[in-house]
Amino acid sequence: MHVLIVLTYGVSFRDWKETGLLEREMKLYERLSKDKDVHFTFLSFGNSEDINIVKNFNVIPLYDLIERKKSKFRNFINSFIIPFKVKKLIEQPDIIKTNQLMGSWVAIILSFIFLKPLIVRTGYDAYSFSKYENKSTLKIFAYFLLTQISIIFSNIYLVTSKTDETFLKNKFFKTKNTVSILPNWVDESYRYDKKEINKRIKNKILSVGRLEAQKNYSFLINSFKGLDIEIDIVGLGSEKEKLTKLSSSNNVKVNFLGRYSNTELLNIYKKYSIFVSTSLYEGNSKSILEAMASGCVVVAKYNSNNKEIIRNNKNGFLFRNEHELKEIIQQLIYDNEMILDISQNAINFIKQNNSLSYISNEEYKYYEKVYKP
Incomplete structure (x- = not known):
């Protein structure tokens, strides 16, 4: 099984390394690769340095293929072109997955290009957070629209809590058979002493x-x-x-x-x-x-x-x-x-x-649910 992972929009493996998240974030994929023989390819918003940071997996750094502009708006527009630029570099995936709402449009386009199922997972509900943080009306609407579009075009839309699941099912449409729960995992190595x-x-x-x-x-x-x-x-x-x-x-x-x-x-x-x-x-x-x-x-x-x-x-x-x-x-x-x-x-x-062993098994079940050999 080959799963294509699209990193959060604008995020690279270098960012993960500098913020101390790299080792943690890769543990799930290392476990799935080892225990379930899942092959992963990662699309990162970094340059060739990302290839040297993550050596055990196939990494395609997008800004090694397309110039990163100083203008945030131009980079955003280019993100809609990126999938067409990289499609020839990607071995045919069986599943496309992204772990945050931001950048989900890249994964959606790739899903159409390869005609493969899409899993969108969000660690928190960005639409709700934008309201809590008193973002502008335009930004709140943008998060609402992106959430709805991602739900419509994903085969599975994963949230981390029952609270988020209930909220989405009450606020958005096409959620009944799409929105499911997969909590965050943590290292379970500590033994009570x-x-x-x-x-x-x-x-x-x-x-x-x-x-x-x-x-x-x-x-x-x-x-x-x-x-x-x-x-x-x-x-x-x-x-x-x-x-x-x-x-x-x-x-x-x-x-x-x-x-x-x-x-x-x-x-x-x-x-x-x-x-x-x-x-x-x-x-x-x-x-x-x-x-x-x-x-x-x-x-x-x-x-x-x-x-x-x-x-x-x-x-x-x-x-x-x-x-x-x-x-x-x-x-x-x-x-x-x-x-x-x-x-x-x-x-x-x-x-x-919430143990890594439990959550990795649950994640794999979602892969199996959409996987079509």
Whole structure:
């Protein structure tokens, strides 16, 4: 079986490498290649450097074939021409797949060229996010239109949560037999170890995410006012200066740890007992899943997507306001048995629902569903 993967519009393997995502993002394809004998070809929006970055798979860097323009508009127009430029370089695929809504039009055109089934997978609902972020009416409409077009022309349109599935089926048409769920996967290598959990940091909490408004770090800092607990944040972003001033004025110790590769981050999770997410909105949050898989007790802001992952007081905690967050943190600090129980439940949940082995098998089932030898 030969699957053609179209990377997100404008994204290259060099980008993945520089942001520390490369090793993680390739694990799924390495597993499917090894266990299911699936042959992958990748179309990236990079140059020949991408071929040297990913050596175990066939890579076609699009900007090695067509000039990258300074104008974003011209690059966008060229993206409709790209499929016709590369078709002779691609061995006949059996399936075409893209992992984000952005760039799905490239995959749609290739699907028509090769007359092969198309799978579109989205990690989050871009249309909903555009409304949450108060994008312009034009951008919101563009995301709506692109979502609808992608649903119409895909054989399978995968989302990561029941919340997203329900939303799409209520808002868009031609969804009944097209839209399905495939959650995010995480590394499941960590094994529950009571002694190791007991040795973890308890006077600090960990949070991971971009320093942007969506992550709601101002709420986190305000909530910790008066608590003798430090906040460690992994991530970069435009709000660092603002958050530094806020932490100083509230007398809350916040350590901005910067960015780490995913491999490094997985080791960082294992140093902490408690992980907090204050994001205003999320999809199937990878950071929450990774924290749970690493044995952290996750305390997350209530929303419908987080509710699908966290069973309150069983494998984690959900809060709605500053008072609830502070109350949960204070309870956890003085109740080690609760930390141990929640940690074990979280690890078990991830193994059953989000492990790489489980999700790779589920992904392959979707391949089989559309594959026509």
